[in-house]
Amino acid sequence: MSLAAPTPSKPFLAGLGRPIGYRLPNLLNMALSRSGSNPIGAISRQAPIDLKVISGGGGVGVRPLNGGSETHAEDASTAVAPSWIADALQQLREVADDADDMRYPLPTSLSLSNAEKFLRRLSWVVSAGPDVHSTPGGGVAIDFRNASMSAGVLFVFESDGQATWTLQVGEKRSRSRIFDGSDVLESGGSFALRSAGLCG
């Protein structure tokens, strides 16, 4: 799959080249694919937030709390899910508690849903896990960092379904707001992750 150049709704690029013409690694291409051919297939991207995450044996499985059957990543692929996905999903499940503690509005179901889908899509292409927490506007923040490059990418899934990504690489900065939060990766998010050295 070839990916068109990201077209963020409100691009602001400072000190970074325009995200045009870059090539994506296979895994990232697959994660971006909406055809279902990506290795995440074994873990439903449409799964509800109310999931029980289990891990063990190098793979990550997700079991619906309503008693549905458990699935494992290795059932459909030889690739092994990174260990961070279980922890990230757990943080996502606790984000309402975090909001309560911070006296923020509770995250909306839309922000939670967008954040969960995003995490699942990324789980195979980013090796280091994020920090997931609530935001003052009732959104969900997913923060990937790369200390070796003094870099990080902050994704915020807003309460109204929009999203932003904020990239920092040393003193270089870039950001964008996307009106459809489910399109973050296609709208420059993948560029941001690559720029921060977080994926191939």
Next chain:
Amino acid sequence: MTSVEVGELAPADKLGRRMFSKSRAKRAERTGRIQHDLFEIDDPHKGISVDVLDRCLDDQVARIAEAAAESRRASGFYGWAVVTVEVASAAGRSVELSPQLDNPFHADILLGIDTAEDHKDLVRQHAYDLALNATYRIWRSVSGASEPAW
């Protein structure tokens, strides 16, 4: 409160953003990460309120912070996210000493934002920049001791 002269700020001086959330403080202690929203403010024309550190013992500033925690009904005061003046002054920001009657160590990090359509996103970018460069300085009032987390 006795009068304290903070004096001029040097690039290496430390500024501390107070942390009033126990769970976030625990997370910072465990991971070394500071979340961006600690530095995110509603009004970009107001500064980010910080304490000038290391001009006296931490417990003197912490007492002020603990009183503030009580007045805002926070669960407590758990330390600071610390950045240098150099970092706080980068990317168009500036630092201004703004001593108050109850806190002679008070300063503001000014974002230098004019009215802009996306000021919310710009504030977030500044907040993320500060958070990426911040370290956590723990404060435990029980022991009365103050020490860096690492």
